[in-house]
Amino acid sequence: MSVLTKIRNTMERSSSPDYRSENDGMRSYLKSDFFRSMPFWLPPTLLMGLFVYGGILWNFVLSLTDFSGVVRPEYSVSNFDFEMYFRMLEDPSFWSAARNTIVLLVVFTLVCLVVGLCLAIIVDNLLKGQGVFRTVFLLPFALSFVVTGVFWQWMYNPEMGTINTLFDIVGMGFLGQDWLGDPALRLWSVMFALMWQFGGYAMIIYLASLRTIPQEHYEAAKVDGAGFFKMYWKVIIPQLSSASVSIAVVLMVFSLKAFSWLYVVFGSNPGPAADILGVMMYREAFAANQWAYGAALGTVLFVTTVVILAPYLRYQYKRGEL
Amino acid sequence: MAQLTFDDVRKTFQEGNNEIVAVDDLNMEVRDGEFLVVVGPSGCGKTTTLRMVAGLETITEGQIELDGRSIRGMSPQDRNIAMVFQSYALYPHMTVFDNMAFGLRESTDLSEDEIDDLVTETSEMLDIKELLNRKPSELSGGQQQRVALGRAIVRDPDAFLMDEPLSNLDAKLRAEMRTELQRLQEEFETTTIYVTHDQTEAMTMGDRIAILDHGELQQIGTPMECYYEPANEFVAGFIGEPSMNFLRGTSDGGVLRMEDFSYELSQSTVESIGSTTEITLGVRPEDVEVVPEATQTNDVAVEVDVVEPFGKENNLYLKPEGSDTDDTIIATVGGRKSVNEGERVGMRLPEEHLYLFDRSDGTAIRHPTVEAEEITPVAE
Amino acid sequence: MAQLTFDDVRKTFQEGNNEIVAVDDLNMEVRDGEFLVVVGPSGCGKTTTLRMVAGLETITEGQIELDGRSIRGMSPQDRNIAMVFQSYALYPHMTVFDNMAFGLRESTDLSEDEIDDLVTETSEMLDIKELLNRKPSELSGGQQQRVALGRAIVRDPDAFLMDEPLSNLDAKLRAEMRTELQRLQEEFETTTIYVTHDQTEAMTMGDRIAILDHGELQQIGTPMECYYEPANEFVAGFIGEPSMNFLRGTSDGGVLRMEDFSYELSQSTVESIGSTTEITLGVRPEDVEVVPEATQTNDVAVEVDVVEPFGKENNLYLKPEGSDTDDTIIATVGGRKSVNEGERVGMRLPEEHLYLFDRSDGTAIRHPTVEAEEITPVAE
C-alpha cells in the first residue's frame, strides 16, 4: 500500500498532461504522420536527390547538346536534339556494349545466385568451421576492383597464371586457355572473376535466409521420404525466392560497377567481346572527347536499369516491403 | 481513478475497396476502478477497442470519454493510459530499470532520484528487484511479464489496458500470474480493460465481462450473470467449457418438439415462452443427468457415443436413440462414474436448469430457475 | 499396423563438455494400433523420443524396433513413419495438394493419377477438398492442422508421430480437432505416438498414457490408471487439473501428523503404510469436501482464502485455521455453491479418497479405495 501511495503522491507533484482541444486544424496538421516524419526523411532525400537526380538530369540535358568536353556546352533549347541517341543506333560499339551489359546483368546475376546458394548450402551443412568458411568466401567482397582486377589478370595469365598452371599440374593442360584474350571466353572470364568476388555476398544472404527456414521443414521432407537433393530442390530452395530477389538486385548494382574491374584489366577499350556501356561511356567522354555522346549512353544505361528494376519494385510493393 | 465511457464508438478499416467494420456502435461504461474483461472470438474487435482507447487507432465515429472528457484526437502520450502488450514489447536494449523508467522520463518531469525511488519500490512489489539490471532477453517469460506490468504500474496511469497479457505463458505460470494480476488490481483499484480469450481468465479475474461478437457488444455483466443469465445464445455458447448443448425445437402448446424427442414444459416455463414458437433449448453439460434408464417423463433413451474421461469427470457424448444425425449432447458426469461407449442409458434434462432462446434473434427467453446453495448457514 | 518397442533406449547430447541425458533407459512397447500419449514437463525428453523413432535423431544406446526389426541406423525415408509437427511444417510454397502429394511422390512410385486419387480421397475425408489449390498461408490454423494431418495420413504409414499437434490452435478449435483426431485414429488403427502437455488431450485421447520425467518413464497405463492409481507422487501431481493437494506428514501409530492438523487412519490404511514414517498425503481437489462446520473426526476448520468461480464449479483455496504458512488446500465445489472469501468452514478429507506416498522416493503406497459407480446395472 505504501508503494501505491508513494507513486500517487509523487505523480501528483509532477505536471499532469494538459488536455488540448482536438479540433485545432494547424495542430492536427502538425501531428500528421507526413509532417512528423518529414524531419527524418526530407534532408537525406534532398541531399540524395540533389546529387543523384540533379546529376542524372544534368547528364540528360548534356546528352541533348553536342558538348565535346572542352568547350562549355550551350544550354539553350534551340540547341537541343536527340542526335546522340540516333548516333547510338548506328554505332556497332553501342550494340556490342549494350548486349554485353545485359548479358552481364542477367547471366552474372544468375550465376552468382547459383554459386552463392551452393556455397550457402555447403556452409550450412558444416558441423564445424562455419564461421571460417563464411569469412573465406566473403573475403573477396571486401576487396576493391582495382585489387581483384590485378589478382585475376594474374590468375588468368595464360603462361604463368594460376588457372592454367593448375590445369597443367593435374595433367589437363589442354584445358588451358587464353582466358582474357580469347574473345569467345573474355566475357565469361570476367563473369567468373566477378562471381568469385560476389558469390560470398550471395552466400551470406542466403545463409541468413536459410536460417529463417524452420528446421521442421527439412525434417518433414526427410520423413516424407525426400533425399538430400530433393529436399533442397523441392522444399528449401523454393522458399528462398524473396532472398534471391533482393540478392539479385544488389548483384545487379555490382554488375554495373564492373566498370572498374574491366577498366583495370582492359583499360578503356576491352574490345567488343567485353565492352559494356559503362566503359564505353567513359571512353567516349574522356578519351574521345565526345561528352554529349557519353551522356546519352549514361542516360540509356540508367533508364535500362530502371526498367529492369521496375518488376522488383512492384514485387516489393505488393509484398508490402517497399 | 478514471471512468471510461464508450459512446456509439465505431471503427472501420479501409481494405482496398472494402470497408471492414471492426467495432460497431459500441456503448459501454467501464466504472472507476473496475476490472473489465473483454472476450469474444478472434477478429471480433477486442484489440481494436483497446487500441482506440490507447490512441493507437483513430476513432471512426463516436466518442470515448475518460472521466467525462473526450479523448478523441488526443495523442497517446497525452492520455495517461498504460498498455500491456501480448508480446510485452519490452525495449530489448534497455535494462529492466530503464524499461520501467522510460515512461516516467518521457512523460513526467520527475527528478532522476524520484524515478529511481518509484522504480525500485514498484519492482519490490512485483518481486523483480534483483532483475533491475538485467536485459529482457535474460528474463524468463513470467519475469518479462512482470516487468511489462511494472512498466505500466509505475506510471500510475488513469487506466490499464491489457491485450492477452498472459497468452504467451505456459499453463502453470499463467495461473500464477493470473492471481498476481488480480491481487495488484485489487490493490491499485485502477480502471482496467483486459482482453483475453481464455475462459478461466474471463471467469475468474473480471469484475465484469464484456462479450463482443462481430464488433458488437453482446452482453456486459458479472461472470456469474454471463454464465447463468446469458443475454443470448451467442453468450451462452461462448461462456462455459464444454459449451452449452443447444437443441432446436418448436414450442407446441406445453410441449417442445425437438428433432429426436419431445419435452413437456411446466406452466411457468410455457408462460415465459409466450408466443414464440421457434425455440432453441440450451442445457449445460454439467446439468445433464445420466440415469440408468429413461423412466420419467422427459427422460430420453440415449446411447453413449463417446466417453471422454478427464479423471475427475467424464464427458459423455449422448445420442438419442433412433437419431439419424451425428449431433450429440454432452453430459459431464463424475470421474468415477463408470460408463462405456455403446451403452444405452437415460438422459434427463432437469427443467430448472434449462435455458430457452428465441431462435429468430437468439435472445434468451428463460434462464435456469435454481437458486444458489449456501454452504454456511445464512445467518453468520 | 505396427508395433514399436523401445529397448533400453538412451539418448544423450553432447553440449560442450557436458553430457545431457535426454532419454534414459526407456523401455516400453507401443502396441499395434494403439494410441499412446506421451506427457511430461518441458524438457523431459518427449520430443527427443519421437525424433528417435522418426530417425531424425540417432539412438545413443539401445534399440527401437518396428515390428521386431531394429530401425537403428535406418534413414528417415526408409522407415515409413509419418510425423505431424507442432508448427505443422507445411511447405509454404506448395499448394495443399502438393503438400499432401509430396511424400507420395518421394517415397512411392505411384503414378500421378493414383496420387491424385489418394490425395483427393484423403482431403475429402478431412473436409479440406476445396482447399487443395490454396497455399498454406491462405489457410486458418485449423485448416493448416488438417492439411498437416492429411499429409501424414495419405501416405498410410506404419506409425504416426505427433508432437503437440494442437498446441497452436485456440481452445475451441483444439477441442474440435481433438475429436477429429480420435475419430481418424479409430478409423485407421494406425499405431500413434502423440506428445502433448495438455491434460485434456492426455486424458481423453490416448489408449494409454506414458508419463516421462527427466528422460525416465514414470508410468505407462490407461488414463484412469494414471489418474486413480498413479505410480508415484510425480504422476499424481502431474495428472489432474487443478493438481492434487499434497500434505507432508509423519505416520505416528494410527495417526498422520501434518503441520496444521492430524488425521486418524483406519486400520487397513495403517497396514498399507507399514513401517514408512515419512508420508505425503495426497487428495484431489474434487475429493475435498467442504462442510459448514468441522464436526467429525478428521474434519479441519479452515478459512476460505480465495474463491475462483468458473461457472460450473468454484475452486476454493482453503487455509487451516491457525496455519502460519501461505499453503492452501484447493477444493473444487459445484458452481452454484455459494461461498465467500473469508468465510470459515469445515474441510473433510474422506479417507477412501486419500493417496499416500512414501516421501523418501515418492512411490505410491496407497490409492483410493472407492470403487467406480456403475450408471447402468452390471448385468446388461
Added chain:
Amino acid sequence: TGNGGSGDDGSSGDDGSSGDDGSGGDDGSGTTTLELQHWWTDGGGAVGMEALQEGFQEKHPDIEINDNPVAGGGGTNLQAVIRNRVLEGNPPSTWQDWPGANLSDYVEAGVLKDIGYIFEGDMEENYRDGPLLSARAGNEDNPYVAVPLNIHRVNNLFWDISSVEEAGVDMGSISDPNEYVEVLAQIDDQIETPALSLSMAAPWTVLQLWSSNLIGLYDAQTYQDFRAGEDITSEVEAALEVTADQFEYVTPDAGSVGSDAARLKLPEGNGVMLMEGDWAAGNLFAADGYEYDEHWQHMPYPGTDGVYNINTDGFPYPQPNPTPDATDKWMQWVGSAEAQRVFCDPKGAIPCRTDVDLSEFSPLMQEQFEDFQSDTGVLTLAHGDGVSPQQGTSLKNAMSRFMDNRNVEATAGALMDAMTL
C-alpha cells in the same frame, strides 16, 4: 641551353577574358609552385621525368615543383583529369600529353595559349619540322601551343638473333610486310619459339602494326592520304589482310598480355619478332644479360625504311594558367637541348632538337637519330600526333573489333570513316 627567355609574364594578357586566376600564387609570394601532371610513374619515363625536374630545379631554385602524377589506364586517367580541369578553367601549370592533332580540341576551344614567343629564334631553328608541326597541334594554321620533348619512332622491328639464326632467316632480305609474313611462317615452321610477339590486349598495338603495314606495303604518301581521309579502300584492306596473316603467328597468350610483357618475350626466349615503338628498346636494354647487337637487333619495320612514324611527348600550355611565369620557364627548359638530353636518354627516345649531344645515347638511338635526319616524317595514328582524340578512339574501336572478328571489309570502312570525323 635555353636562351630565349624573352617572353615574360605580360604575355598572359592575351588570353583576354579569363585572365590570371592567381590562385597558384605566381606573383607576390617568394616561391611559385609549378604543378606538373603526367603519367610517367614507372620505367624509363619516370627516370627521365626525374632528371628533367632536377635539371629545372637547378636552374630555377625559386620555383617549387608540385609533381602530381595521375597514373593508370594507359594515360586515360590523366586524360580524364585534364579534360575535367581544363573544362573547369582550373588546369595545372602544364601536363604531359601527346602534342599534335591530339590537342586540336583544346586549340579549337581556345584553352591553349599561343606560345610562339617561346619558339621564336633558338627553338624554331633547332627543332625538326615534324615536332614543330606537332607543336602546332598538327596543323600549320595553328599557333604554337605545346613544347614537344622527345620523339619516338613507331615503325620498328626487333628480333632475337639466335632464334632467327636457328630458323635460318636472313633479316636483311625482308623488304616488305608480305615477305615478313613469309619469314614468320618460316620461323614458325623451323623452331618451337612462337614467331611473333604481339600484345593484343589493347587495340593500339595492333593499330600501330597495321599502320606500319600500310606504310610498308605502300609508302608514306598512302599513309598521309589515309590520314587526310581519302578513300583508299584497297590499300587499307590489303594492310589489314597482312595484319590478319600475322595474327596467325602470335604467341598463344597474345590476347591478354600487356604490351610490356609482350616485349619481354624476346629476352625470355618466348618470342622472336616484335613490331613496336622504339620505347620497347628500353625494356630490352633493361633485361639482364640480353645485349643489343649480340642477342637482339633492330631495324625499321619491313618496307618502311626511309619513313619515320613520329610519336612525340610534350607539354601543352594551358590558359588561363595558374603560374604563367613559371610555366614559361618550364617550357623554355623543356625546349632546351640540355633538357632533351637528360630526358631522352633514359626514356629511350630521340630529342626533338637537332643540336643535342648524343654521345651518351645508345648506338641504337644514335642510329635512329641519323635515320630521322633523312627520313620522311609522318605522324602516328596509334597515339596522339596524327589524330584527334575522337579519331584515335574510333580507330582503336575499329581495330578492337577487327581483332575479334577479323572482318577486313567492315574494318576498312570503319577505319576510313574514323578519319573523316
Added chain:
Amino acid sequence: MIGLIASAQATTGDLLTSVRESLTRANRKYTVAAILAVLLGLFWVSPLWGGISTAFKTQSAFINTIPLSPPPAGEVTIQPWLRAWETLSPSLGNSLIFTLPAMVFSGVLGSLAAYGLTMVDWRGQVAVMATFIVAIFLPKQGILLPLSRFWNAVDLQGILSSLGYFSLPFAHQSHTTLLILIITHTAYGIGICTLLFRGYYLTIDHDLVEAARIDGAGVFSIYRNIILPLSYPMFMVVFIFQFTQIYNEFLYALILVGGSDPSAGAPITLALAELNSGFSQNWNNQMAGAFITAVPTLIVYVLFGEQFAKGVKY
C-alpha cells in the same frame, strides 16, 4: 561362457550398428560438405594466396616457380612491399579520413530516412522509397561531369576559409577536397543505406514503437531511445558495406581530386593505380600494393565479418 560370447556378439553388433550409423546419409552429408568446403575454400583464397606469395618472391623466383608455390628459400624478398608501401602510405591516411566520416554520415542519414519512411504511416513513403532505390542504380560515369561542375560552382574552399577554418592548427589545404569527397560519398551512399535500414526496420516489432508512444515518447525520442539503439546490428552491416564501397572507390576520387598527390588529398586507390601502370608490369609490386591497399578492408571483415553475417537481412 555362452553368455560371454553372446554379450561379445552383442557388443560387436552394437559396434557395427554404430559404424553403419555413422555412415548414414546424415553423416555422409556432413563429410561431403566438409570436403567441398575445403576445396572451394582453397580455390577461393588461391588468388589471394597467389598474390601474397608472389609479392614475396624475387623476380627470378617469380619466373621460375608456379604462382601458388611459396617463395623458395633464399628467394624471399620484401622489396616489393617496401616499394609499394612507399608509394601507398602517404595516401592511406587520406583514404581513411574521408571514408570513415562518409561511412558514418551516409549510415546515419540512411537510418534517419528509413525510420521516417517506415515507422510512420504515411502513404507517400512508397514513392519516396522508390526514388532511393532507383538512385542506387545510378551509373556513376554519367554524373562525373555534373558532379565536378557542381563542386566547381560551390566554392567550398572559399566557404571554409570565410568560416576561418584554415586558421585552425590542424587545418590543411587538402581538407577541402576531403570534405568534398565526404559529402559526395555520403550523398551517393544514402540510397543503399536507406534500403538496408528499411529492410531491417520492417522487422522491428511495431509494438515497441507503440509502447513507446504510450509511454509518452515523441517521434524524435522514439528514434533516439528505441530505434537507434536497436539499429546497432544494422549499423554494423551498413558501416562495413559502406566502408568497403567508399574506401575502394576510384572514379569520384580521380575526378574530384585530380591527381595522386597525397598532400592534395589523393586516396590510396589513386596511388595504387600508379603501381599498376608501370611500363614493365611488375607483378610483385602490384601484388604487394594490392595487399597493402586491401589491408583495412580485410581487417574490417575479419574482425566484424561475424556481425555482418548476423546483421544481414535481405
